[in-house]
Amino acid sequence: MPKSSHFSGQPLYGQVIKLLDKSKILQFSREYGGERYTKRFNSWIHLVVMLYAVIMRFDSLREITASLLAETRKLSHIGITFKIGRSTLADANKRRPEAIFEAIYRDLYATYRHVLSSDSHSRKTPKWMKRLQIIDSTTITLFSNLLFKGVGRHPKTGKKKGGIKVHTVIHANEGVPSDIKFTSAATNDSFMLKPTTLSKGDIMAMDRAYIDYEKFQQLTERGVTYV
Template sequence: MGKSSYFSSKSVFGQLISLIDDHHIRSAVKKSDSDRYVKRFKTKDHLISMLFCSFAKCNSLREVSGAMLGLSGKTGGFQLSHIPKRSTLSDANKNRKVDFFEDMYNKLLHQYGPVLSDSRILDVLKKQVKIVDSSTVSLFKAILNCVGRKPRDGKSKGGIKVHSVINADEKVPSLVWFSPATTHDHSFLKKLKCDENTIYVFDKGYNDYVAFKHFTDRGTGFVTRIKDNAAYNVEEELPIDGCIHSGVLMDEIIELDVKGEGGKTSKLRLRKVRFYDREHKREFEFITNLFDLRADMIAALYKVRWQIELVFKQLKQNFPLKYFLGDNENAIRIQIYCVLMVNLLLSVIKNRLKRSWAFSNLVSFCKIHLFNYIQLMRFLENPEKDWIIDKGESEQMALF
């Protein structure tokens, strides 16, 4: 077999790490002061080690440290200074500030946002649509409080709730907040920034009239489902003649009471849309403070919310979030941020390719060839090229 036309001087892992700018790493280290009192295992070595864990789907500290021994002599592309032992990596996960990893993820998101974004929604609405949701990750120990009943043996497990915001045109989390699994979802609404050019979409688990009034007073739009036991007064019924074909059954202006601080009650005017989904053959009732959009557009906005469910599914199916490398909250947060970074980097690769690849296939390919010297982008564009050339040469040789 002849020399591959896809040979690269960097391993696949080196090419993936090279997507991270060294300047961003130095800046984040300086901002978080994460190298103070550290002699050998610096923050950059820690970052590369944890990214390797996510790329290779390692399930234990021993697996990470053992597998990274294979990087000996192959670190020229990303300047790894120190391969950690199991105890070194464990101590770093426990003690190094999570702020560095959070800052690195935000820097990568800012750098590659234009590659990931799809401007079609923004072009139609002239506003940024952001989807809010949470996902609970079960833990092996009672590190954080988990939901549900305690088992009979008294050995309860923990749970961490990952609250996320994604831009509807990017499909990767743009804001992440961690809490015990018992924390109610609507507490996260206080973390959201109000902006006249933003529309938040979330499910009815986030129902909070005080937050809805806060959004409305500041011109921030929202769309969600109304609770079955909601109390309100119908102020006006809007015509729906032009929307019957789209599934809209009713469009109303409602008024409800909002209890503020000190027991004071104020009124809040919202819009309620009843919609029939022909695909699932069921009715939905939405509430929103967007009075200018068509009723069927309100339903379409809520349907966009499903994208965040697909993001959570993608993360849990393709990355090591069933096994954590530490039994403390700090280590768990670091590992989740590194998984988010790897998910972002592979999403950038996928978006840059002209050839269509399933995300799960791309993850598996990178894991298998992590230490191989393949020119990643060229190979992914035409993986059969070398095989076809070699087969053609063999057939020609057979003629002689």
């Protein structure tokens, strides 16, 4: 982002919070039913707590709640004026629809994508790069193949890798993904290739995991170049 005195001297967490619109986040939550049966732990608090956990690189609910307890007096300005227990956070993670956070991400992306684009810093970006999108996925191996449907086989044990697959689409001249999906590791990558979202002149770069001849035909008919 361009230099600005707006964030001068502020910690990373404070800078992130300033980019969020509390009223809009709560509006998204109400639309998707995220505020039902909620007394104090609303979607705004849920989001800022999880952002705090990501920035601090916490790995468990115990770490998150213990740290928040120690900082309770300093968090009243963002609405956290009560003790957040592990059960409260666990229930929110389980029950609150993920569509809320998807809507928040898409709104932030639409608002700030022009700032994240290389075009905002330099006019020398080639025209073809503005049309280039890159699609790929990565597998995050988790506890057990019993919990998440596995993919592939481990070269030594012969067992499949259980985990989550992260599917990502990013514009080459931007700094953040335009679309992200999380699935089981066994999900075929090609479902993320959506010809209807592309226009004539667009360029899509991908690996062999996205081979789908029917979709390739659709891309050709739409005038999309794929590599």
